[in-house]
Amino acid sequence: MSQFAEFQHVLQEFSPLLDSYWPYVVGIVLGILTMISGWSFRAYMGGPDCPSEERIDGKTVVITGASSGIGRETALELARRGGHVVLAVKDEEAGNNVAEEIRAMPNGKADVRVVDLSSLKSVRAFAEDLELDQLDILINNAGIAFHPYEKTEEGFEMHFVTNYLGHFLLTHLLLPKLKAAKQGRIINVSAQAHIASEIHLDDLNLEKNFSPLEAFGQSKLALILMARHMGHVLKDTNVTVNAVNPGRVRGTRHMRRSPISSTYIIKLSMQPWMWLLLKNPVQGAQTSVYAAVSTQLEKSTGKYFSDCDVKTPSANAMDDDLAEMLYSKSLLLVQPFVELPEIVTTNE
Structure with missing residues (x-):
């Protein structure tokens, strides 16, 4: 008997089953189980x-x-x-839309206040106003x-100035106002990308070997190093400094220049995987909210949080000597542009 004839014989044996409603039942059950497992995995990837539930009235x-x-x-x-x-936004119209909400x-x-973090002069003007x-x-x-x-x-x-140095300057300019509060909190939003990166102290602009991923990761x-060192510098004050990792998040402006968005076909084909594996912005905001509101964190400083819990960052992120060197170099970088004779660098 030929292989084709054997296949026909098998089909004939299964024809009563195929003609019944059982294939549909099995298909529906498998579909439901797949959806449930997909949603469960999605919920897991979304984080806690x-x-x-604490409020911050006033x-x-x-x-x-x-x-x-x-x-x-x-x-x-x-x-x-x-x-x-x-x-504090660069796009005033978009900021006004959020303010209306x-x-x-x-x-x-x-x-709504306009600031361009890539310009130290703009940061200075924002703080003064x-x-x-x-x-x-x-x-x-x-x-x-x-x-x-x-x-x-x-x-x-x-990347270096927008993500890091502009915030470094802003933090120091606003430090007196933070010290005037009962308990001031500084929260730096970092990223998982820091794990595969290092600080190029002799080439912070990455002129020798630039890549967008390394520039982002370094910043x-x-x-994290800024939070770690400032946590030590401000340990005897009422101000805490911590870093948070929001996780991998879809639906942000970061994705506009991502290789995933390079063509319509790639973007379309990646949508199901992004939905499954990445957080949405609401989920990505949870750790920032936690670091801002939890009274249990009033004494926590110099820490790194992810998924609403203290976590261990990369070895480079825990290097106290590196943190101090970067801090000192950052002070030198901002001073010529903003003339800050009263930058606070000690516990006093």
């Missing part, structure tokens, strides 16, 4: 919700990059919890990724 929060993505969701949640949110909430309070007697929470959230090599007018590589590693 902020475990704290407190003022400055969030950079609050017009979209993780920053937007962080701003909305902290406003729901009673915070007066200052949206907040003001539509019961007792929602929001202000910020009419606050005290600041309770500063969230250094704004950032760029996958940007081609570009130096600013002030001479800094775009995010620098934010």
Whole structure:
């Protein structure tokens, strides 16, 4: 008997089953099980919700990059919890849209202030114009990724200054306002990419060997080292400094320059995998919210948080000597542009 004849014989034996409703039942059951397992895996990848229900009524929060993505969701949640949110944004129109959402909430309070983190002069102007007697929470959230090599007018590589050095300067300029609060908090939003990166102290602009991934990773590693060293510098004050990892998040402006978005076909084909494996912006904001609101963290400083818990970052991120060297070099880099005779570098 030929193979084709054997195949026909097998089909004839199974024809009563194939003609019944059982194949449909099995197909539906398998489909449901696949959906359930997919949703369960998706929920696992999304990480935990902020475990704290605490409110921040009467407190003022400055969030950079609050017009979209993780920053937007962080701003909305902290406003729901009673915070007066200052949206520090580059795109004023987008910032106003978020502010309108907040003001539509019961007792929602929001202000919009324009700042370009890639310009130290803009950061200085923002800080000078910020009419606050005290600041309770500063969230250094704004950032760029996958940007081609570009130096600013002030001479800094775009990832380095936008993600790190601009926030370094902003933090020091706002430090007196943070110290004036009952308990000031500084939260640096880092990224998982710091693990595969290092700090190029002799080439922070990566002029010798640039890649967008290394530039992004270096800037995010620098934010953790900044939190680690400033946590030590400010340990005897009322101000804490911590870094958070939001996880891998889809639906942010970072993805615009990503290879995943390089063509429509690639972008379309990757959508199911991105949905399955990456967090959405609400999930990505949970650790920032936790670091901002939890009273259990009032004494926590110099730490690294991920999925709403203290975690261990890379070995480079725990190098205290490297953290101190980067801090000292960063002070030298910002001083010529902003003339800060009163930068706070000690516990006093």
